[in-house]
Amino acid sequence: MGTPRLFQIFLVLGSAFMILLIIIYWDDVGTSHSYGHTPFSPRPKTPHTPPQQQQQQKRQQQQQQHKPSQTPSFLSDIDAFVNQFLELGTGEPTDPAPADTANQSERAEERYVPRREWKIHLTPVAAELQQRQEQRRRLLREMCADDSMWFPGKNASFDEIPNKALDHLIVDDRHGIIYCYVPKVACTNWKKIMIILSESMLQDGAPYTDPQAIPRNMVHNSSSHLTFNKFWHRYGKFSHHLMKVKLKKYTKFLFVRDPFVRLISAFRNKFLETNDNFYSRFAQPMLRRYGNQPTPPASASEALAAGISPTFPQFVQYLLDPATEKAAPFNEHWRQAYRLCHPCQIQYDFVGHLETLEEDAEHLLRQLRVDNVVEFPAPPLGNTSASHSVADWFSAVPLEARRRLYKLYEPDFRLFGYERPDSVLEE
Numbered sequence: 001m002g003t004p005r006l007f008q009i010f011l012v013l014g015s016a017f018m019i020l021l022i023i024i025y026w027d028d029v030g031t032s033h034s035y036g037h038t039p040f041s042p043r044p045k046t047p048h049t050p051p052q053q054q055q056q057q058k059r060q061q062q063q064q065q066h067k068p069s070q071t072p073s074f075l076s077d078i079d080a081f082v083n084q085f086l087e088l089g090t091g092e093p094t095d096p097a098p099a100d101t102a103n104q105s106e107r108a109e110e111r112y113v114p115r116r117e118w119k120i121h122l123t124p125v126a127a128e129l130q131q132r133q134e135q136r137r138r139l140l141r142e143m144c145a146d147d148s149m150w151f152p153g154k155n156a157s158f159d160e161i162p163n164k165a166l167d168h169l170i171v172d173d174r175h176g177i178i179y180c181y182v183p184k185v186a187c188t189n190w191k192k193i194m195i196i197l198s199e200s201m202l203q204d205g206a207p208y209t210d211p212q213a214i215p216r217n218m219v220h221n222s223s224s225h226l227t228f229n230k231f232w233h234r235y236g237k238f239s240h241h242l243m244k245v246k247l248k249k250y251t252k253f254l255f256v257r258d259p260f261v262r263l264i265s266a267f268r269n270k271f272l273e274t275n276d277n278f279y280s281r282f283a284q285p286m287l288r289r290y291g292n293q294p295t296p297p298a299s300a301s302e303a304l305a306a307g308i309s310p311t312f313p314q315f316v317q318y319l320l321d322p323a324t325e326k327a328a329p330f331n332e333h334w335r336q337a338y339r340l341c342h343p344c345q346i347q348y349d350f351v352g353h354l355e356t357l358e359e360d361a362e363h364l365l366r367q368l369r370v371d372n373v374v375e376f377p378a379p380p381l382g383n384t385s386a387s388h389s390v391a392d393w394f395s396a397v398p399l400e401a402r403r404r405l406y407k408l409y410e411p412d413f414r415l416f417g418y419e420r421p422d423s424v425l426e427e
Contacts, residue, residue: 129363136351136417143415144344151338151411158247158345159240166228168332168340171246172198173226177368178246180254180341183333184265185354189377190255191219193365196374200224211377253350253364254341255357256416259409260424264393266333267315274300282318282331286310290317313397320404338411351416394424 143149153161170179175197181187192211194200199207201214201224208214218224231239257265270278279300287293291314297303310318318324319334332340341348350367352360361376394402402424406413413420 125363125366129359132356133350133363136353137348139417140343140348140351140415149411149414153339153342154344154411156345158244158342161342161345163229163232165339165342166243167222169228169346170194170225171228171250173246174198175368175370176246176250178250178252180252180346180348182254182256182262182337182340184262184269185255185257185337186357186379187255188216188219189379191225193374193376195219195224197370198226200226209374211374247346251350251368252346252348253352254337254343254348255352255354255360256337256412257354258390258418259336259412260390260394260405260421263315263319263334263409264312264390267312270333271310271315274304276300279303283310286314286318289321290314311396312393313401316397316401316405319408320401336409336412338415343415353416390421391423399425399427 144154168180168182170181170191171177172179172194177194177197179190179194181190189211192214195214196208196211201208201218203213228243231243235242269275271283276299283300283303284296287296287308287310291308291310293308297306297308303309319330324330329335330339338344350360350364352364357379362371365371365374365376397405406421406425412418
């Protein structure tokens with residue numbers, strides 16, 4: 001094949017290629033032009049408006065824009081709901097809802113547009129109960145500001161609290177509630193209440209509604225509750241900021257108890273009953289160190305059958321031994337309440353006492369506006385440490401050890417308004 005023939009072939013192919021490129025380019029230009037100026041659905045044709053009429057219409061539109069907008073009622077309800085949710089714990093739901101809210105203040109709207117299951121009360125909470133709460137909260141503020149009383153972590157900021165130390169703060173986002181649980185202070189029943197309110201556990205596909213129906217082993221299972229220490233895994237570097245927002249907006253409560261009575265209750269429950277976990281972790285070391293038992297029985301049942309168990313004085317000795325907390329922090333059942341709940345970093349809205357549990361539980365559920373959703377379970381009969389007086393329990397503990405123990409738990413006594421147990425600390 002000659003050179004002219006090849007040249008002709010290349011010329012034809014090149015021309016065809018150029019034509020193809022022009023077609024593609026023109027198609028792209030036409031398409032983009034069409035998208036830029038042609039609506040996807042045809043607009044209705046409008047007649048031509050004279051310039052004077054156009055100016056008049058423009059002035060009317062501007063006047064409409066400057067008129068105050070009439071917000072639909074359902075949007076007002078949404079705004080009021082949001083305000084109500086963000087202001088939990090700041091007001092008492094004690095007055096009847098007004099029939100006409102048009103002239104009510106913003107605060108009234110916050111109070112009377114409740115969440116679906118929130119209850120509105122027509123009668124006020126008893127004045128003595130409100131006064132009791134104010135006194136307890138004021139005492140916490142005063143003690144935290146008192147420089148004469150010091151304890152570890154008192155002056156720390158919330159951001160300085162280790163993440164692990166926030167594991168007792170249970171959050172219910174559905175109702176805006178934070179509960180700091182203190183073991184041996186009705187915490188089993190309060191955890192049940194939190195499970196029901198947060199709907200964190202299901203029974204046959206539906207949330208639990210009866211606290212007594214919740215299995216006890218699940219009540220104390222960490223997977224049943226959302227606690228602050230889990231925030232880091234969920235929200236990372238934003239976790240502390242989110243915690244502080246919730247602490248500001250949610251209703252925060254805790255329940256406490258006479259510190260020495262709580263210690264007696266913990267001792268009876270964990271060491272005078274069969275509990276293999278506490279026996280291996282705590283009772284066996286106590287028996288070896290303080291009970292002259294170099295080889296204690298292998299199990300809790302064997303030890304109880306043989307009449308071998310730590311005594312209350314040995315338990316006190318264990319608490320006072322510096323080696324105890326060098327090995328590990330106190331177990332939650334005898335760790336001080338101030339170390340569990342950080343009352344100088346968290347401003348609690350409600351401080352309950354086990355000694356006034358029935359009244360405080362009713363008051364709190366009413367303040368939370370959920371007393372129509374759940375009722376606090378009645379405590380079991382005989383569930384008390386008062387079968388023997390505190391003085392009887394401490395009678396075999398040396399006086400010096402009693403005084404040292406009081407110093408160890410003195411912040412809890414003073415922060416929460418419990419009197420110094422002079423009958424135990426004096427000869």
